[in-house]
Amino acid sequence: xxxxxxxxxxxxxxxxxxxxxxxxxxxxxxxxxxxxxxxxxxxxxxxxxxxxxxxxxxxxxxxxxxxxxxxxxxxxxxxxxxxxxxxxxxxxxxxxxxxxxxxxxxxxxxxxxxxxxxxxxxxxxxxxxxxxxxxxxxxxxxxxxxxxxxxxxxxxxxxxxxxxxxxxxxxxxxxxxxxxxxxxxxxxxxxxxxxxxxxxx
Numbered sequence: 197x198x199x200x201x202x203x204x205x206x207x208x209x210x211x212x213x214x215x216x217x218x219x220x221x222x223x224x225x226x227x228x229x230x231x232x233x234x235x236x237x238x239x240x241x242x243x244x245x246x247x248x249x250x251x252x253x254x255x256x257x258x259x260x261x262x263x264x265x266x267x268x269x270x271x272x273x274x275x276x277x278x279x280x281x282x283x284x285x286x287x288x289x290x291x292x293x294x295x296x297x298x299x300x301x302x303x304x305x306x307x308x309x310x311x312x313x314x315x316x317x318x319x320x321x322x323x324x325x326x327x328x329x330x331x332x333x334x335x336x337x338x339x340x341x342x343x344x345x346x347x348x349x350x351x352x353x354x355x356x357x358x359x360x361x362x363x364x365x366x367x368x369x370x371x372x373x374x375x376x377x378x379x380x381x382x383x384x385x386x387x388x389x390x391x392x393x394x395x396x397x
Contacts, residue, residue, distance in 0.1 A: 199260075203321065210278065211317035213264050215335050217277065220260045222356045223336035226314070230279040230307045237265070237276060246358045253358065283310030340365065 199216055203209055218224050227247045236243045242255045255261075268278045275281070283306030298306075311332075318330040328334070336357060343353050354365035 198321075198325070201325075203324065208317055208321055210268070211314045212321060213267065214277065214279065214314055215318060215321075215330055215332065217261065217264050218332050218335035219339050220258055220264075221255050223339035224255070225336070225358075226279075226311055226332035227307055229277055229332075230275075230283070230310055231303070232276040233274050234276055235274075242276075249358055251358050279310045279314075280306050282313050283307055286310070286313050 198212060201212065203212065214226075214229065217229060218226060221229075221242065224242075224244075225246065225248065228244055231247060232242065232244055237257070240257050242257065242261070243253070244255075245252050257265075265276055270278065270281070273281060280303070286309040287302075287305055315331060322329045340353050340357060343356070344350070350362060350365055354362045357365060
């Protein structure tokens with residue numbers, strides 16, 4: 197599995213961990229991971245406001261999330277994850293003081309650079325695994341799909357992903373609805389067939 201795979205290169209392992217963090221945190225968007233400050237980790241949970249919708253979220257800290265946070269903890273950084281630093285190192289503004297008041301435009305630039313940085317690494321991971329291109333949207337979609345197959349209601353999945361409308365979530369899951377209906381239909385046919393056999397006997 198991806199979680200247990202050591203790629204032998206720290207950059208690739210870091211990209212793997214950022215992908216997994218998104219998945220473990222209920223499909224957290226990469227932009228929200230980037231902007232996640234240490235001051236937002238309290239009461240055994242991550243607390244953050246979605247950059248896109250300004251909805252407020254609280255995600256319980258699982259052992260998997262704790263492990264990743266601990267692995268990349270930098271005492272000198274205000275950020276939970278290394279994403280902003282990666283973006284800063286990739287940008288032209290390398291002299292920004294990340295502990296000071298960084299202009300919003302600079303932070304946004306760091307986020308964009310970090311996203312580009314990790315997507316390149318995730319593409320290489322995908323190549324090595326021989327799978328579809330991994331992106332942070334794939335992490336969100338994968339979480340939603342597995343939650344759906346585990347029996348979680350679409351309403352709860354929609355809330356977890358921060359969708360304003362349940363219709364947006366339904367577009368994620370539409371390809372899998374027929375699979376569930378077909379499986380239920382097969383169970384129904386088997387149970388009816390079994391009932392008819394008993395009746396005949």
